[in-house]
Amino acid sequence: xxxxxxxxxxxxxxxxxxxxxxxxxxxxxxxxxxxxxxxxxxxxxxxxxxxxxxxxxxxxxxxxxxxxxxxxxxxxxxxxxxxxxxxxxxxxxxxxxxxxxxxxxxxxxxxxxxxxxxxxxxxxxxxxxxxxxxxxxxxxxxxxxxxxxxxxxxxxxxxxxxxxxxxxxxxxxxx
Numbered sequence: 001x002x003x004x005x006x007x008x009x010x011x012x013x014x015x016x017x018x019x020x021x022x023x024x025x026x027x028x029x030x031x032x033x034x035x036x037x038x039x040x041x042x043x044x045x046x047x048x049x050x051x052x053x054x055x056x057x058x059x060x061x062x063x064x065x066x067x068x069x070x071x072x073x074x075x076x077x078x079x080x081x082x083x084x085x086x087x088x089x090x091x092x093x094x095x096x097x098x099x100x101x102x103x104x105x106x107x108x109x110x111x112x113x114x115x116x117x118x119x120x121x122x123x124x125x126x127x128x129x130x131x132x133x134x135x136x137x138x139x140x141x142x143x144x145x146x147x148x149x150x151x152x153x154x155x156x157x158x159x160x161x162x163x164x165x166x167x168x169x170x171x172x173x174x175x
Contacts, residue, residue: 064172067095067096067099067100068096068167068168071092071093071095071096071167072164072167072168074092075089075092075160075163075164075167076164078092078160079157079160085139086135086136086139086156086159089159089160089163090114090136092163092167093118093163093166093167094106094114096167096170097109097117097118097121097170100121100170100171100172101121101172111137112133112137114136115128115132115133115136115137118166121166121170121171122165122166122169122170123169123170123171125165125166125168125169126162126163126165126166126169126170127162128162128166131155131158132155132158132159132162135155135159136159
C-alpha cells in the first residue's frame with residue numbers, strides 16, 4: 001500500500017535546516033506624519049498663515065477690481081455694436097476714473113484736460129493721441145445726424161481699444 005503526498009502532510013522542517021532556530025523579524029512601528037517638534041509645528045503654522053494671507057490678498061484684489069471687469073464688459077458690448085457714439089466710451093471712462101480717483105479730481109475734467117488726465121494716469125499703456133482727442137472733443141456731444149455723416153469706424157475701434165487698455169492698466173489713487 002502506497003501513501004500519497006496529501007496523506008503524509010508537510011515536513012516538520014521545510015527549507016534550510018540552519019534557519020530553524022532564527023526568530024522572525026520584528027518590524028518597527030509606522031512613522032507618524034504629524035510633526036514631532038515645536039519647530040515643525042511653528043513652520044506648519046507659518047506656512048498655513050501665509051497661504052491664508054495670500055488667499056485673502058487675492059480675494060481682496062479681485063473684489064477691488066470689480067469696477068474694471070464691469071467697465072471692460074461694457075466696452076466689449078460697445079465694441080460689438082459698431083455705431084456707438086464717443087460719449088458712451090467717454091462716460092464709461094469717466095465712471096471708472098471717478099471710482100479710482102474720486103469725484104473732486106475727475107468730475108470737472110473735459111476736453112483736452114480730460115484726455116491729458118487719461119494719458120497721465122494710463123501708465124503709458126493707453127495712448128489717447130491727437131486724433132482720439134479731437135474725436136472725443138468734436139464728436140462726443142455732437143447731434144446724431146453729424147455722427148451718422150461721419151464714417152469713423154476705424155477711429156471708434158481705436159478709441160475702444162485704447163479705453164480698454166486704460167481701464168486695465170490705470171493705477172488707483174495716483175494723480
